Amino acid sequence: MFDYKQSDEQRFIFKKGDGVASLNKREFIQIFADAFDNMLYNFVESDIDTFERNLYNKFSESTGKVYYSNSSYWKETLLDYNYIGQTITLKDFAVIEWLPSSPGLFFTGKAEKARRKAELFVNPNYNEYLPLGKLEMIMGGVGSVRLGSEGTSNSNKYFMCATSNGASHEGIPLILDKRIYLQIIDEIKTKGYCKGTITGTIAVLHTEKSIITFDREIPKYCLLVEHFRHTYEKKDAIVEKISVTIAAAFQSEDLKGYNLTEETNKNNFAWTYCTFDPCKDNGRDLKKAVEWITQYTYRYSSNPRIISDFDEHFDHFGGVDFTLQEIMSNRFNKELLKQYEYSYQININKLVFGDNFEHVSGMIINRSIVTNSLNKVSQQLNDEAVQLLKGITEAVEKSGNNDATENLEEFYKELQNSKPKKSLLKSFWYGVVTAVPMLIIHTDRVMNIIEKA
Incomplete structure (x- = not known):
C-alpha cells in the first residue's frame, strides 16, 4: 500500500x-x-x-x-x-x-x-x-x-x-x-x-x-x-x-x-x-x-x-x-x-x-422580548424560575425547531403583558412541548410560573 x-x-x-x-x-x-x-x-x-x-x-x-x-x-x-x-x-x-x-x-x-x-x-x-x-x-x-x-x-x-x-x-x-x-x-x-x-x-x-x-x-x-x-x-x-x-x-x-x-x-x-x-x-x-x-x-x-x-x-x-x-x-x-x-x-x-x-441554530427568539419577560418573572417570583426559563429558551433555540421557537416567543410576548391570559400561556407552552417533547419534564414548574404571572 x-x-x-x-x-x-x-x-x-x-x-x-x-x-x-x-x-x-x-x-x-x-x-x-x-x-x-x-x-x-x-x-x-x-x-x-x-x-x-x-x-x-x-x-x-x-x-x-x-x-x-x-x-x-x-x-x-x-x-x-x-x-x-x-x-x-x-x-x-x-x-x-x-x-x-x-x-x-x-x-x-x-x-x-x-x-x-x-x-x-x-x-x-x-x-x-x-x-x-x-x-x-x-x-x-x-x-x-x-x-x-x-x-x-x-x-x-x-x-x-x-x-x-x-x-x-x-x-x-x-x-x-x-x-x-x-x-x-x-x-x-x-x-x-x-x-x-x-x-x-x-x-x-x-x-x-x-x-x-x-x-x-x-x-x-x-x-x-x-x-x-x-x-x-x-x-x-x-x-x-x-x-x-x-x-x-x-x-x-x-x-x-x-x-x-x-x-x-x-x-x-x-x-x-x-x-x-x-x-x-x-x-x-x-x-x-x-x-x-x-x-x-x-x-x-x-x-x-x-x-x-x-x-x-x-x-x-x-x-x-x-x-x-x-x-x-x-x-x-x-x-x-x-x-x-x-x-x-x-x-x-x-x-x-x-x-x-x-x-x-434555527430561528432566534427576540432578545428584547425575552429580557422583558424574565425581568417581570424575576420581580414576581425568584431567580430559580428565571434560570428555568433561560434553560428552556436555550434548549428551544438549539433544537432548531421553528414551531417551538414561534410558540415560545408568543409565550414570552403574552407573559410580559400586565395581565397575561393564562389560557394563552398554557396553549403556547403546549405548542412548545409538542414540538420539543423532552421539555415536558418542566411542565409542572412552568404551570406554577403561569399561575403566578
Whole structure:
C-alpha cells in the first residue's frame, strides 16, 4: 500500500472508456457539505443537554430491535423501517474512534454503482486508483473522520463508531456520555477498538442547521448510547481486523490522470484516500497513511493545495483550507467560505451563517422580548424560575425547531403583558412541548410560573 516508487513516465489506464468523466456540481457540493456537516454532531443531542439529562436516566432497559451487522441496520434504516427515538441494540460490535464521513451512504444503490465505476480508472504503475477512481469510491461511501473526544463546552459528549465488520465507513455513528466513554476509551487507545453490545436510541443530525444548503438524499442517522456491555475476549482470541479509510480533498492547476475537459472539472478538484489499521504499530499506521496521501497528491499534481482533512485531533498537513479542527470549533475562515460560495456556486445557509456566526441554530427568539419577560418573572417570583426559563429558551433555540421557537416567543410576548391570559400561556407552552417533547419534564414548574404571572 505504501509504495512510494515513481517512474519517469506515467501511464494511465482507463478501462472500458477514454477516461472522460465529470466531477459535476452535485458531487462536489455533496462531498464538501459532508465535511461541514460534522459540526452538526455538536447539536444532535441538544434535547438532552445540561438540565434535561435526568429524563434519560429513566431510560428503558428494553433492548428493542437487535442488529448483528452494519448492513442489516443500514438497509432497514434507509428503508424507513426504523424511526427517530427508537431503541435498538447492536450485538457484539467493535467500537472505534473513526466515524463514517457520510453515514449510511455505502449501503445505497447509487454508492454501489459508484464503487463499480471506480474500477474504470486505475494507474497500473502504482496499483492504485487515479483521482477519478478515488472520487468514485468516495461517492461510494468510503471515508472516515475522527472527532474530538473531550466533550463540548455545554456537555460531555463523545463521538465514536460501532462496526460489525471492522470497516469504519460502513459503521454507525455513536454519541456517548462521559460515563460510558470512560468505560471503553482505555481499551480503544490500547488495542484500537473495544468490543461489546450497545443499546441506545436512534437520532438524526439536523441538516437544516448545516452551513451548506444542499438537498441531501439520505438522513444522517446516529445512535445515542445509553448502555454498553463488554464482550470479553479470550487472551488468545484473534484481534479484530479494523479498517479505517481517511480521505482528503485537494486542488491543483495541473491535475494529471484526469483527461478531462475544462467543462468537466474546471476547478481542478480531486480527492484521495488511504486505508490503515489503527490497531497496528501503536497507531503509527495512521502516520504512514498520511504520508501516502501526501505522496499521492504530488503524484498527480505539482503544487497541490489541501482543501479539507479528516482528523479533529491533529492537523496532519498544515495549510489546509478547512481543517476539521476549525470546522468543529467554528474557527474556520468565514471569508474563504464566502469565496467558495461565489467561485463554486455553493449555497450558504443564511439562517446560520451570520456576521458573527457564534452558533448554529434555527430561528432566534427576540432578545428584547425575552429580557422583558424574565425581568417581570424575576420581580414576581425568584431567580430559580428565571434560570428555568433561560434553560428552556436555550434548549428551544438549539433544537432548531421553528414551531417551538414561534410558540415560545408568543409565550414570552403574552407573559410580559400586565395581565397575561393564562389560557394563552398554557396553549403556547403546549405548542412548545409538542414540538420539543423532552421539555415536558418542566411542565409542572412552568404551570406554577403561569399561575403566578
